[in-house]
Amino acid sequence: MNIIEVHQLSKTFDLHILHDKQITALQHIDMTIREGEIIGLTGRSGSGKSSLMKCLYRTYLATTGEIRYASASGVIDLVKADDHAIIALRRQEMRYCSQFLSVIPRVPAVDVVAEPLLRTEKNKEEARARARTLLEMLGLPSGLWDAYPVTFSGGEQQRVNVARAIIAKPRLLLIDEPTASLDVRTKDVVIGLIRDLKQHGTSVLCISHDEYTLSTLADRRLHLQAGRITPTVTEII
Ligand SMILES: Nc1ncnc2c1ncn2[C@@H]1O[C@H](COP(=O)(O)OP(=O)(O)OP(=O)(O)O)[C@@H](O)[C@H]1O
Ligand SMILES: [Mg+2]
Structure with a gap:
């Protein structure tokens, strides 16, 4: 179909x-x-x-x-x-993942990634745990998970962007x-x-x-x- x-x-x-x-x-x-x-x-x-x-x-x-x-x-x-x-x-x-991350000010990377789940899932910590697992798989250093992506390099921002796009399995x-x-x-x-x-x-x-x-x-x-x-x-x- x-x-x-x-x-x-x-x-x-x-x-x-x-x-x-x-x-x-x-x-x-x-x-x-x-x-x-x-x-x-x-x-x-x-x-x-x-x-x-x-x-x-x-x-x-x-x-x-x-x-x-x-x-x-x-x-x-x-x-x-x-x-x-x-x-x-x-x-x-539906999820759209643009060429560049549109950075949300003062939101840590883990919440940027978890956001599509945080809106719907009751268990917020489980959503964040899934975000961390994805960021780890994508090789984003753990020291950056709670930092704001605005200062991240192009490749680091792209990992956050991709993780956010796939986390909710659209x-x-x-x-x-x-x-x-x-x-x-x-x-x-x-x-x-x-x-x-x-x-x-x-x-x-x-x-x-x-x-x-x-x-x-x-x-x-x-x-x-x-x-x-x-x-x-x-x-x-
Ligand atoms: N918002 C817009 N206003 C005016 N022109 C636009 C707009 N968006 C795209 N265009 C024009 O439409 C054409 C196609 O642009 P598009 O961004 O879709 O190309 P692309 O294939 O994605 O290129 P790239 O590989 O560089 O990302 C270009 O001539 C571009 O200037
Ligand atoms: Mg393009």
Whole structure:
């Protein structure tokens, strides 16, 4: 069964400061994601990968087209759904992990990671224990677990970001460059954790420029070229 079916999606941006110049980020996108499938999304910088992911998460509202999402409680069009429905889906079953951690001030790393569970689970210490286990697996030094991620290095912030994205075992995981600034050992841990989610039934859309990550993780690849899905990769990325 498909968890996502995208039909003829397009996204244009109106740049008011440039006299209403229009940028077309995505055109005529048709794609599906099956339940439990891991899709690697590739393409040159600026080809529209993050824009497509943000349309699925509804950070960007698609200009035209349809995104049919088979939620736990029925099919919903993520383009037309009202904001309350989107907020509920984000809380319960969809997770987006951006390229960079948006740091929450004065919240320790362990709580940043545990936050998706702290909202729903009664046992807060159990949620924090799970966060610590993930941070340990990802090799974040224990001295940093209670520190604020604002001062962390790029790779340290990325570990916090990935741990936060996977802790609640979402049904749909949208993950942008999860292994970009990680060493090979940590890359393997991230790949293993995402594979574990797949076993649990999670569907994953993963943007990556990293051939090792793509070849070890993705069941299938989609390639974007200037905002369109191309059937074959004809360019060097
Ligand atoms: N909020 C926005 N406002 C205006 N233009 C945007 C916005 N977001 C993306 N774009 C434009 O859409 C196009 C696609 O950008 P996008 O960020 O999706 O590329 P990408 O494939 O993720 O690139 P990268 O690999 O560098 O992350 C670019 O031309 C970009 O400038
Ligand atoms: Mg991007």
